[in-house]
């Protein structure tokens with residue numbers, strides 16, 4: 001039985017004051033048990049969020065990190081620095097990082113290894129562009145990205161990895177993938193993991209869907225056999241909507 005995981009990805013939104021207001025409202029709301037809850041916020045907001053979420057079941061996530069422990073990497077942040085402020089999850093290889101910041105399967109793979117070494121749970125993003133989808137390349141793209149991100153890991157390590165399938169054409173566009181199509185591609189990702197790491201590992205790993213997920217459509221994704229939660233951008237920015245997503249993920 002895989003525990004569903006709902007993670008908000010705030011991207012480059014919210015000052016500390018805005019994050020504090022969100023956290024107080026989210027903390028006061030009621031959420032059902034049985035769903036793992038994560039908020040991936042900008043670095044500057046994480047310490048304040050950590051204080052307010054202390055003692056709740058909402059975990060802190062970051063949106064990126066460097067793979068080195070320390071060094072002359074101006075503007076970067078290390079796994080140890082995230083651990084120090086109570087971060088538990090880190091999004092790696094988001095399509096926006098791949099598109100605007102030259103992330104590759106190779107750097108994503110280095111980051112996955114570094115995250116696990118520091119007891120951070122990586123949320124590894126994969127997904128095809130509209131062009132690739134129309135050319136019939138979806139399966140190949142997600143297979144290559146999944147294999148690339150997970151290269152060199154042991155099967156046991158995958159218990160601490162989450163994958164997020166985010167078709168690029170569905171991100172922030174309001175054009176969500178149908179639940180059936182998302183499930184089909186997620187099943188391909190699971191099959192890829194089965195081929196590399198064995199059936200048991202593939203059945204245990206959690207794979208989220210991301211791309212225009214909202215309180216109104218979360219239940220349809222959760223009803224699919226291979227979808228274990230969601231990575232949510234826009235709809236995670238408002239506390240009420242975040243809580244609805246979490247509660248809607250309970251079947």
Ligand SMILES: O=C(CO)COP(=O)(O)O
Pocket residue numbers: 009094166170171172173174210211212213231232233234235
């Ligand atoms: O990129 C996403 C989450 O990482 C999805 O963003 P939206 O939910 O705004 O489409």
